[in-house]
Amino acid sequence: MATAAHRITRTPEEDGPADEAALAVAYEAAFDAAVAADERIEPRDWMPDAYRATLVRQIAQHAHSEIIGMQPEANWITRAPSLRRKAILMAKVQDEAGHGLYLYSAAETLGTSRDELLDKLHSGRQKYSSIFNYPTLTWADVGAIGWLVDGAAITNQVPLCRCSYGPYARAMVRICKEESFHQRQGYELLLTLSRGTPEQHEMAQDAVNRWWWPSLMMFGPPDDQSQHSAQSMTWKIKRHSNDELRQRFVDICVPQVETLGLTLPDPDLRWNEERGHHDFGEIDWTEFREVLKGNGPCNEQRITQRRRAHDEGAWVREAAAAYAEKHAAKNGAKIGAKAGEAAA
Amino acid sequence: MTETTKAPKTREPAPHTAAALALGDDALVLSHRLGEWAGHAPVLEEDVALANIALDLLGQARVLLSMAGDEDELAYLREERAFRNLQLVEQPNGDFAHTIARQLYFSTYQRLLYAHLAAGDGEFAGLAAKAVKEVVYHQDHAEQWTLRLGDGTDVSHERMRRACQALWRFTGEMFQPVEGLDVDWEGIRTAWLESVSAVLRRATLDVPEGPQSGAWSAGAGRQGLHTEPFGRMLAEMQHLHRSHPGASW
Numbered sequence: 001m002a003t004a005a006h007r008i009t010r011t012p013e014e015d016g017p018a019d020e021a022a023l024a025v026a027y028e029a030a031f032d033a034a035v036a037a038d039e040r041i042e043p044r045d046w047m048p049d050a051y052r053a054t055l056v057r058q059i060a061q062h063a064h065s066e067i068i069g070m071q072p073e074a075n076w077i078t079r080a081p082s083l084r085r086k087a088i089l090m091a092k093v094q095d096e097a098g099h100g101l102y103l104y105s106a107a108e109t110l111g112t113s114r115d116e117l118l119d120k121l122h123s124g125r126q127k128y129s130s131i132f133n134y135p136t137l138t139w140a141d142v143g144a145i146g147w148l149v150d151g152a153a154i155t156n157q158v159p160l161c162r163c164s165y166g167p168y169a170r171a172m173v174r175i176c177k178e179e180s181f182h183q184r185q186g187y188e189l190l191l192t193l194s195r196g197t198p199e200q201h202e203m204a205q206d207a208v209n210r211w212w213w214p215s216l217m218m219f220g221p222p223d224d225q226s227q228h229s230a231q232s233m234t235w236k237i238k239r240h241s242n243d244e245l246r247q248r249f250v251d252i253c254v255p256q257v258e259t260l261g262l263t264l265p266d267p268d269l270r271w272n273e274e275r276g277h278h279d280f281g282e283i284d285w286t287e288f289r290e291v292l293k294g295n296g297p298c299n300e301q302r303i304t305q306r307r308r309a310h311d312e313g314a315w316v317r318e319a320a321a322a323y324a325e326k327h328a329a330k331n332g333a334k335i336g337a338k339a340g341e342a343a344a
Numbered sequence: 345m346t347e348t349t350k351a352p353k354t355r356e357p358a359p360h361t362a363a364a365l366a367l368g369d370d371a372l373v374l375s376h377r378l379g380e381w382a383g384h385a386p387v388l389e390e391d392v393a394l395a396n397i398a399l400d401l402l403g404q405a406r407v408l409l410s411m412a413g414d415e416d417e418l419a420y421l422r423e424e425r426a427f428r429n430l431q432l433v434e435q436p437n438g439d440f441a442h443t444i445a446r447q448l449y450f451s452t453y454q455r456l457l458y459a460h461l462a463a464g465d466g467e468f469a470g471l472a473a474k475a476v477k478e479v480v481y482h483q484d485h486a487e488q489w490t491l492r493l494g495d496g497t498d499v500s501h502e503r504m505r506r507a508c509q510a511l512w513r514f515t516g517e518m519f520q521p522v523e524g525l526d527v528d529w530e531g532i533r534t535a536w537l538e539s540v541s542a543v544l545r546r547a548t549l550d551v552p553e554g555p556q557s558g559a560w561s562a563g564a565g566r567q568g569l570h571t572e573p574f575g576r577m578l579a580e581m582q583h584l585h586r587s588h589p590g591a592s593w
Contacts, residue, residue, distance in 0.1 A: 067388065074382035081584045082416050082593040083372075083409075086379070087402050093382045094395035101388055139584055139593075197591050305383070313386020315503070316440045319496025326495065 035236055040166035043109040051235055054228060055165050056110050057126070058237065060117045063103035064128035068121075068302050070096045072136040073145060081139060088185050089142060095178050102174060106167040122307050130288065131218050133296030140193050140200075140207035146186010148208070148215040148253070154179050155249045156219065159239035168237075187256065194261045201261075208257070209265040216280075217288045219246040250278050359524030360467050361412045362428070366522045366566055367468070368408030369429035372419055373574075374450060375401035376581055377437055386440055393485055397447070400478040407471050420585035424568075424575050431565040432514035434574040441493050441500070441507035448486035449511060452539050453518045455479045456532045466526060487543050494547025505549055512552035517563025 027046040034041060041047055070093050077093065080086035104114040120126040131149050136142065157179065160172040193204035220226055220242040232238035240248075250269075257264050268281035290296065378398035385391040409415040432450055437443045458479055461472035493504035519533040541551045555561045562571070585593075 067383075067391075070383040070391070077379040077382055078376060078580050079584050081420075081588070081591075083402065083406050083419055085593055087399060087406070090379055090382070090395055090399050090402065094392055094399065097388050097391040097395065101392070104388075192593060196593075197588060199588060200591055309384045309386070313390075313440065315497070315499050316386035316390075316493070319500030320492045322496045322500075323492040 035164050035234075038162075038164075038236070040169065041164050042166045050231070051237075052110050054232060054235075055168065055237065056107055056112050058228075058232075059103055059107040059110070059168055060112070060120070060126050061128060063100050063107060063117065064121045064126060065132065066096045066100035066103060068128045068132045068306060069149075071302055071305060072132055072134070072298075073142060075136045076139060076142050079139070080142075085189070092146075092182050092185070095182070099175050099178070102171040106171045109167045118310065122303070122310060124294070124303065127292065128302075129218060130291045130296065131214050132302060133291050133298045134211070134214050135298050137210070138203050138207060140190065140203040141211065143186045143189035143193060143204065144207035144211040146182050146184075147190055147256070148186075148211045149218070150179050150183040150186060151253065152215045152218040152249055154183060155245050155252070159245075160237075162236075162239060164236035187260070190260055190262070204260070205262050208260075208262050212265050213283060213287075214291075216246055216249070216283055217291075219243070219249065221285070221288070247277055250280050254278050361524070363468065363522050363524030364408045364412040365418070366428040368405050368412060368418075369427050370433050370450070370454075371401040371408065372405035373427070373429045373577070374433035374446075375399075375405060376577065377433065377435075377446075378443075380437055381443070390440075394443075397482050397485065400475075400482065404471070404475045404478075411467070411471075416585070420582045424570055424578055426568060427565070427570065427574070427578075428568060429565050429570075430514070430517050431562050431571050431574075432511065432517065434565070434570060434577060435511060435514065436573050438507065438510075439503060440489075441503040442510065444486055444489045444493060445504065445507035445511050447482065448490050448540065448543065449515050449518075451479055451483035451486050452536055453515075453532070455483050456535050456539075457527065460527055460532065461525070464526070468525070490543050490549075491547045494544070494549040501548065504547065508544065508549060509552045512554060512556065513561045514563065516555070516557030516561040517565060519557070520563065520566055522566065 028048065031041070031045070031047060031051075034045075041051075073089060073096075074093050077086065077089055080089050104117060107117060108114060117126065121128065131152075136145070154176060157172055157176050161169055161176060163169045163172065190204050190208070193200040195201075223229060223241045223243045226242050229238065229241060233241070253264065254269070254271075266281045268279065270279055272279045291299070294300075375398045378394050378401070381394045381398075382391065385394055405419075406415050409418045412418060430450075432446060435442070435446055455476060458472040458476040461468045462476050463469075490504065493500040495501070515536075518536070519529045521527070521529050544551050557563065564570075
């Protein structure tokens with residue numbers, strides 16, 4: 001497909017003799033035109049450094065969230081109360097590792113590497129979603145995560161399927177399909193608990209009470225405090241503001257919680273006829289900032305476990321690399337020998 | 345789950361039930377152990393692979409246990425002494441080398457056994473025919489890692505050597521006849537030894553010495569005599585289910 005962006009794909013041969021300054025202006029204009037025309041930017045296309053940097057930051061953070069997000073759920077794999085639920089949960093955690101892999105690959109198309117990104121995660125230079133710093137204290141939390149956390153993620157991520165950067169948009173299409181499936185399973189888990197014994201119902205309500213506000217925080221700070229929003233929307237990385245998406249999510253959840261036979265822990269939640277939306281209470285932004293700063297209930301635990309898995313696995317990765325090198329050398333020697341025979 | 349909250353009675357099961365329990369418990373218990381790796385693997389691809397193998401095994405366990413009764417009642421309400429799995433599969437994960445050695449030994453056994461059952465026309469032929477496709481993949485995964493660890497660095501070689509040695513005494517039990525299965529156990533043992541030895545040699549590892557069976561080898565899992573870590577594993581696995589008698593999940 002010949003797009004504005006593709007026409008300005010640069011190759012080293014073309015780069016040399018041209019006037020750098022004039023080229024830069026032309027590149028930028030073509031990039032802006034491609035974004036304005038809703039065309040996809042692809043890895044070999046020219047892009048502003050800041051566009052590249054913001055995408056690396058966002059995709060990496062997204063990838064990190066998938067792999068840190070395995071922990072709160074994996075916490076219940078060994079205690080899942082039925083074999084069917086255990087299989088569903090294992091499959092879900094496996095999908096999350098897979099999502100992490102797609103997203104690291106998408107980030108790598110921007111000229112970074114998975115190792116580099118993991119290193120930034122492990123050293124705290126890159127973040128992951130604040131939600132995974134909350135603990136899973138009961139089995140119902142697995143359902144609440146599926147319904148609320150995956151639900152919020154989907155609300156955030158569906159518009160990303162139309163994001164201007166092609167590799168990210170395509171990764172999101174695959175991820176959103178699987179996330180929707182997880183969300184329905186989480187909802188069904190909560191429904192079963194809610195209609196179960198009084199103890200199970202209470203367990204479900206308690207989980208919703210604990211996960212509701214942190215889920216609303218997943219949409220990020222209010223629009224007037226969101227530092228990356230305006231630029232990301234101009235670049236069509238983002239399509240809707242944080243507050244818009246948060247409102248959409250609340251409006252979706254209210255009828256769902258009624259069907260569940262549960263309630264949301266917000267006394268200010270009510271339908272606003274005039275706005276055509278639900279009004280809801282004030283989010284505790286102090287808590288949000290504390291969690292982001294590393295002071296949430298599980299920040300330390302999550303990153304320590306991730307680092308430990310990585311460090312304790314170092315010898316395995318080294319073994320694989322050493323084996324690959326030895327055998328590449330052997331195969332190379334064989335190919336060399338054959339080539340030598342052929343030449344002789 | 346049915347409404348009953350009684351633990352299943354310890355009665356003598358019919359032969360095919362005994363076999364379904366033995367094979368089902370192997371798959372259930374090893375699946376559980378592999379599930380413990382979730383989020384802890386040395387590399388993301390292994391988080392995916394180990395979960396994938398765990399899921400395959402859990403799928404097999406569910407079919408097999410359902411042949412013997414109610415899958416959840418059997419998994420969650422039996423006590424340690426009523427489980428019929430091999431002691432090999434209940435061994436703790438240890439380091440990655442221990443997990444791989446355990447998987448190599450078991451997957452090779454399972455592939456040979458299931459290929460044999462799939463070729464017959466017994467009660468397990470259908471399940472075995474489907475499962476053997478999965479198990480071929482598990483065995484390949486374990487072999488590939490055995491080669492990489494054995495023939496990788498000095499450190500990985502030593503760890504893999506220790507793991508293969510440590511788990512060797514649990515392998516003899518695999519060839520004890522299982523009631524209800526018409527299998528040439530001696531033939532499976534010979535094929536297993538040949539296959540595992542070939543992989544170990546390619547991985548520059550020695551085939552472990554010492555008794556594979558006999559007085560000093562482990563192996564009474566099929567009789568419900570297990571190793572100490574197993575009780576703790578079951579406590580964790582069963583705790584939530586047992587805390588809510590009669591509940592549905």
